[in-house]
Amino acid sequence: MEHPIRNDSSESDSFEVINTNGPVQIIKDNGDHTFSLCENDLSAILMSPVVKDNDVVVVSVAGAFRKGKSFLLDWFLRYLMNDADSDWMGNADEELTGFKWRGGANRETSGIWMWGQPFLKTPKTGKAGKTGKKVAILLMDTQGTFDNQSTVRDNVTIFALSTMLSSIQVYNISQQIQEDDLQYLHLFTDYGRLAMQSDGANTSVKPFQRLEILIRDWAFEYEYALGSEGGKDYLEDILKIKGTQHEELQEVRKHISKCFEDVGCFLLPHPGKNVAAERKFKGKLSDMDAEFVDGLRNLVPYYLGESCLKPKQIGGQILKGKDLLHYFKSYMDIFQQDELPEPKTILGATAEANIRAALAAAKDKYVEEMEKRVGGDKGYVNETDLETHHAQAMDKAENLFNTCKKLGGSKLSSQYLAKLLTYMEDQYTHYIKINKSKKLAAAQEKYVEEMEKRVGGDKGYVNETDLETHHAQAMDKAENLFNTCKKLGGSKLSSQYLAKLLTYMEDQYTHYIKINKSKKLAAAQEKYVEEMEKRVGGDKGYVNETDLETHHAQAMDKAENLFNTCKKTRRIRT
Numbered sequence: 001m002e003h004p005i006r007n008d009s010s011e012s013d014s015f016e017v018i019n020t021n022g023p024v025q026i027i028k029d030n031g032d033h034t035f036s037l038c039e040n041d042l043s044a045i046l047m048s049p050v051v052k053d054n055d056v057v058v059v060s061v062a063g064a065f066r067k068g069k070s071f072l073l074d075w076f077l078r079y080l081m082n083d084a085d086s087d088w089m090g091n092a093d094e095e096l097t098g099f100k101w102r103g104g105a106n107r108e109t110s111g112i113w114m115w116g117q118p119f120l121k122t123p124k125t126g127k128a129g130k131t132g133k134k135v136a137i138l139l140m141d142t143q144g145t146f147d148n149q150s151t152v153r154d155n156v157t158i159f160a161l162s163t164m165l166s167s168i169q170v171y172n173i174s175q176q177i178q179e180d181d182l183q184y185l186h187l188f189t190d191y192g193r194l195a196m197q198s199d200g201a202n203t204s205v206k207p208f209q210r211l212e213i214l215i216r217d218w219a220f221e222y223e224y225a226l227g228s229e230g231g232k233d234y235l236e237d238i239l240k241i242k243g244t245q246h247e248e249l250q251e252v253r254k255h256i257s258k259c260f261e262d263v264g265c266f267l268l269p270h271p272g273k274n275v276a277a278e279r280k281f282k283g284k285l286s287d288m289d290a291e292f293v294d295g296l297r298n299l300v301p302y303y304l305g306e307s308c309l310k311p312k313q314i315g316g317q318i319l320k321g322k323d324l325l326h327y328f329k330s331y332m333d334i335f336q337q338d339e340l341p342e343p344k345t346i347l348g349a350t351a352e353a354n355i356r357a358a359l360a361a362a363k364d365k366y367v368e369e370m371e372k373r374v375g376g377d378k379g380y381v382n383e384t385d386l387e388t389h390h391a392q393a394m395d396k397a398e399n400l401f402n403t404c405k406k407l408g409g410s411k412l413s414s415q416y417l418a419k420l421l422t423y424m425e426d427q428y429t430h431y432i433k434i435n436k437s438k439k440l441a442a443a444q445e446k447y448v449e450e451m452e453k454r455v456g457g458d459k460g461y462v463n464e465t466d467l468e469t470h471h472a473q474a475m476d477k478a479e480n481l482f483n484t485c486k487k488l489g490g491s492k493l494s495s496q497y498l499a500k501l502l503t504y505m506e507d508q509y510t511h512y513i514k515i516n517k518s519k520k521l522a523a524a525q526e527k528y529v530e531e532m533e534k535r536v537g538g539d540k541g542y543v544n545e546t547d548l549e550t551h552h553a554q555a556m557d558k559a560e561n562l563f564n565t566c567k568k569t570r571r572i573r574t
Contacts, residue, residue: 022117023098024038026113027158029110029154037332045114046321046324052321054120055135055318055320056319057121057137057309057310057312060142060170061172062169062171070099074099074283077098078096080139089285094284096284112143112162115138135309137304140162142162165331167309167312168309170212173214174215175218176218177234185252206258206261208259208261209262210261210264211256213264215231226267226269227266227267228264241254270289271289317357323357326353355413355416361400361404362400363397365396369393370389373385374438379438398417398420398421442482448508451474462519467512531555
């Protein structure tokens with residue numbers, strides 16, 4: 001993924017765009033009434049550096065097939081790509097591109113697709129123009145329901161996944177809300193009821209966030225005006241509970257309000273005869289009725305404005321990109337089972353995904369704290385201090401795990417807490433080894449430092465007896481440094497590293513012997529030259545050749561004697 005491009009628009013909304021190549025399939029229809037998660041493609045989006053640690057807003061459009069869901073999402077794209085500019089709709093003859101769509105009676109989208117280009121937005125807080133926390137906006141397109149290829153299970157799977165994973169679910173309906181549209185939603189309100197009653201769950205938090213019912217081809221303006229205000233009035237009348245209604249119909253309406261934090265409705269007129277009759281319609285504004293264009297101009301900012309764009313939450317916990325990936329995996333595991341899951345089973349998936357996210361965050365916290373003291377660029381840490389820091393890091397990680405809001409009750413929480421503790425102890429063993437290696441390196445450096453004081457590059461030749469004594473002293477200092485702290489990780493591990501240290505120092509001593517030998521040779525050579533210069537130096541006169549030969553022999557004896565003054569043995573330390 002390429003680096004983000006910051007858009008320097010002066011408008012109230014600020015977006016950053018991340019370049020990718022278009023729509024990405026994240027859930028695949030296998031063609032046999034099963035679905036599979038395209039984990040690598042989804043991870044490429046959710047685990048990218050600019051999305052992974054940001055709060056996410058997921059905008060999904062679901063509903064019956066061939067009702068313009070992808071068409072609508074492409075207008076969302078145009079709005080976001082133009083950074084909510086006042087002329088974001090473009091020119092009248094510009095073709096609409098983005099998610100794949102076309103006119104006609106046959107299905108176009110299968111599975112679930114996500115636009116591969118998240119949009120980073122920094123909304124205003126409302127306080128003197130200050131900006132709030134950055135969020136990543138993700139657009140999701142879903143396979144249409146109730147076509148001639150899909151089973152009931154297929155329909156429920158796609159609609160349930162999109163509802164559970166989105167922060168804004170746009171329910172795309174044609175002409176008006178029918179009772180079966182509400183009955184369809186009832187499948188998922190049962191899940192919400194169980195979620196609120198689950199042991200350990202925050203029952204004051206509704207399971208789903210915002211449901212927006214979009215009525216296409218609205219033809220009753222004389223009763224309810226177009227747009228969000230007319231939609232609000234229409235929805236209130238539809239969801240109103242009346243004494244004459246059957247108990248089941250009343251229950252559906254109660255559950256919708258209990259399970260969604262916000263429910264809205266928007267009434268959009270028909271796009272016009274040119275759109276309906278033209279097979280090669282390309283989404284040009286010039287082919288649409290003016291009333292429909294005005295509706296779009298109001299609809300898109302309404303859905304993507306500050307009031308609707310809230311970060312995705314589950315169980316009251318705001319999700320980041322990396323957290324959302326956990327939920328996709330858990331929910332797909334459930335929906336891939338042999339039988340269509342009951343809401344209680346879906347609840348179990350939610351609880352497990354929720355607690356997995358908490359576990360992952362706690363693991364990251366432990367590693368983050370340990371890296372501060374024993375990271376790759378950090379020096380050796382006294383082992384007593386390391387043990388103390390490990391205990392502190394465990395406390396912080398465990399505290400983070402316990403403070404995260406979790407579904408599933410105390411039993412599931414205890415199981416994952418045990419996994420966290422096991423993970424941290426395993427990681428601690430790893431950090432002990434890293435620290436031991438740094439301790440070994442420190443002891444090795446100590447030996448070299450001591451030896452360099454006597455046999456370094458600028459030092460002269462050292463008597464070999466003195467060199468052996470200095471080697472023994474340097475070994476003692478290095479070994480003493482290694483042994484100053486208690487041996488975390490067990491005596492076996494410490495013995496292994498001590499053996500490595502002793503072997504290293506003996507190898508280095510052999511190296512220093514060679515260096516010193518070369519200095520001894522150089523010293524003897526210099527002695528010979530010195531003696532000869534005394535008789536035949538540049539300022540000396542002529543010397544009788546017999547005397548010169550005698551002086552040469554004497555100079556050789558002195559040089560050879562210097563070379564042979566020390567014993568030729570070395571002590572091997574055991």
